[in-house]
Amino acid sequence: MDTSIKNILKNNHDVKVNGSLWLESANGHFFGPGPVELLERIADTGSINMAAKAMNMSYKKAWALVNALNAQTSSPVVIPQAGGKKGGGSTLTGEALELIRYHRLLRQRFADFLESETRQLKE
Amino acid sequence: MDTSIKNILKNNHDVKVNGSLWLESANGHFFGPGPVELLERIADTGSINMAAKAMNMSYKKAWALVNALNAQTSSPVVIPQAGGKKGGGSTLTGEALELIRYHRLLRQRFADFLESETRQLKE
DNA sequence: CATCGTTATATCTTTTAAAATATAACGATA
DNA sequence: TATCGTTATATTTTAAAAGATATAACGATG
Numbered sequence: 381m382d383t384s385i386k387n388i389l390k391n392n393h394d395v396k397v398n399g400s401l402w403l404e405s406a407n408g409h410f411f412g413p414g415p416v417e418l419l420e421r422i423a424d425t426g427s428i429n430m431a432a433k434a435m436n437m438s439y440k441k442a443w444a445l446v447n448a449l450n451a452q453t454s455s456p457v458v459i460p461q462a463g464g465k466k467g468g469g470s471t472l473t474g475e476a477l478e479l480i481r482y483h484r485l486l487r488q489r490f491a492d493f494l495e496s497e498t499r500q501l502k503e
Numbered sequence: 504m505d506t507s508i509k510n511i512l513k514n515n516h517d518v519k520v521n522g523s524l525w526l527e528s529a530n531g532h533f534f535g536p537g538p539v540e541l542l543e544r545i546a547d548t549g550s551i552n553m554a555a556k557a558m559n560m561s562y563k564k565a566w567a568l569v570n571a572l573n574a575q576t577s578s579p580v581v582i583p584q585a586g587g588k589k590g591g592g593s594t595l596t597g598e599a600l601e602l603i604r605y606h607r608l609l610r611q612r613f614a615d616f617l618e619s620e621t622r623q624l625k626e
Numbered sequence: 627c628a629t630c631g632t633t634a635t636a637t638c639t640t641t642t643a644a645a646a647t648a649t650a651a652c653g654a655t656a
Numbered sequence: 657t658a659t660c661g662t663t664a665t666a667t668t669t670t671a672a673a674a675g676a677t678a679t680a681a682c683g684a685t686g
Contacts, residue, residue, distance in 0.1 A: 385605050388598045390577050391528055397609070399524035403624075405517045429662060438645060443664070454513050460663060463652030467661025475511045482508050486520070486620065493616050497609065501526075552632060561675060566634070583633060586682030590631025 386502055397497040401490050403452075410452045415445045416483045419476055422446075422458060426469045446470075453479075509625055520620040524613050526575075533575045538568045539606045542599055545569075545581060549592045569593075576602075 389395050403411035414437075421431035432442035450456040457476035461468045512518050526534035537560075544554035555565035573579040580599035584591045 385601070388576055388580070388601060389526075390575055394528045395526055395575075396528075397524065398527050399522050399613070401520065401522035403512075403518055404521050405514055405519075409521075427662070439663090440646090440665090441644080447664095452513055452518070453511055457511070461653080462663035463660095464654045464662085465660095466654090467659095468652070468654090468663060469661090470663080478508070478511060489620070490522070490616075493613075497612070550632070562633090563635090563676090564674080570634095584683080585633035586630095587632085587684045588630095589684090590629095591633060591682070591684090592631090593633080 389501075392502060395498075395501060397494050397501060399490070399494060401486065405452060407448075407452065410448045411479075411483070413487070415449055416480060418442055418445055419449075419458070419472060419480055422470055423472050423477070423480075426471065428458075428460065428470050512624075515625060518621075518624060520617050520624060522613070522617060524609065528575060530571075530575065533571045534602075534606070536610070538572055539603060541565055541568055542572075542581070542595060542603055545593055546595050546600070546603075549594065551581075551583065551593050 386392050400412065402409045417435055418428075418431055418437070421434050422428055425431050425434065428442050428446060429439055432439045446458045446460075450458055453475065455473075455475070457473050457479060458470050459473065460470045509515050523535065525532045540558055541551075541554055541560070544557050545551055548554050548557065551565050551569060552562055555562045569581045569583075573581055576598065578596075578598070580596050580602060581593050582596060583593045
């Protein structure tokens with residue numbers, strides 16, 4: 381019975397190291413888990429509006445996220461069209477898909493880090 | 504000029520991977536950077552009140568943090584005394600010092616992870 | 627037993643963030 | 657050119673978090 385963390389924390393088996401991750405620039409955060417899920421759903425539905433509804437997010441917030449993301453990329457990764465067939469819609473560029481791919485890998489590496497730290501906590 | 508992240512993000516040299524880290528249990532978060540700095544200042548000043556003032560935090564919040572932390576440890580790591588010499592004060596147990604030590608190491612490993620990810624972002 | 631500055635707690639106010647609501651602009655298509 | 661559901665934007669309302677304020681309890685010490 382030494383002074384290791386394991387013996388200091390109560391309900392040690394329930395305790396875990398957790399965190400969140402994002403990309404940021406001088407303009408602030410712009411690429412957390414929320415925006416990525418939104419991108420994926422825009423790809424699915426072809427619409428910011430429907431994507432937002434699908435994940436129970438306000439259109440206003442969804443639009444702000446898309447806007448912030450487009451502002452941080454060399455060229456817009458979400459192409460909006462107001463008006464037109466079926467009222468309009470939004471499509472993703474190949475770069476957007478690449479961002480999604482990158483994000484998945486990043487999240488996996490982070491998850492590995494968290495799991496490793498949580499494991500160390502208990503030994 | 505391929506489709507790597509570096510070429511998709513604008514102002515690539517300003518962009519970095521950042522995040523936050525904490526310990527959590529069923530009762531919620533209880534060990535972010537704020538609480539740890541508070542512990543360090545309690546060790547310095549011998550008082551929750553003075554520690555809170557020193558880091559421009561309300562006493563109410565400081566007390567809540569200490570309370571939450573004490574609730575998550577096998578035995579309290581901050582020992583408060585209301586009344587007594589100089590009105591009272593609070594002292595840290597050895598376990599509290601051990602928690603601070605652990606936190607420093609954890610933060611360092613996380614910083615390394617973030618730095619590594621940020622570096623990969625630019626190559 | 628009065629004093630001191632602290633811990634401990636409740637209540638009220640302010641600030642901030644999020645959500646809800648409303649409305650205009652858009653453009654292919656029938 | 658009327659219609660459609662979307663994008664785009666402003667305004668209002670609500671909810672939650674943070675902060676400010678007030679006060680009681682505490683106990684060694686002189």
